Amino acid sequence: MAASWITVVAPYLPEIVRLARPIFTRKPATLTDNSQAQRLDVVDEQIAELQNAATQNADAIKLLATDMQKTIEVLQTASEKLEQRLHRAQQLTVVSLTLAVVAVLVAVFGLLQ
16 A cells, blocks of 8 residues: 555655755855844845745645545545445345356256156
8 A cells, every 4th residue: 555655656756855845045155244134134034935935835735635635535436336336246146146046946846857
């Protein structure tokens, strides 16, 4: 069971990792003056990037949850159909077995006559 979903997800893993790993603004190497205002600007930009990444992740999770819900509904529908087919097959088996027993009894009765 676990292997089946891994084979489905495996081709998308690099893209998922690329989208999930935000690239944060780093302190520029040319910045020699470590003034408080410049550091706060970098921190503010990093916070904005984190908020953007969190929003994108929330949207992706919402989309994934919607897709998963649809998949579960389809699986439940398929399960119900298969259950009905199995019940019908069991009924046909009982009818076939009953007819076979009746045929054997008729054949035995015919041979004894």
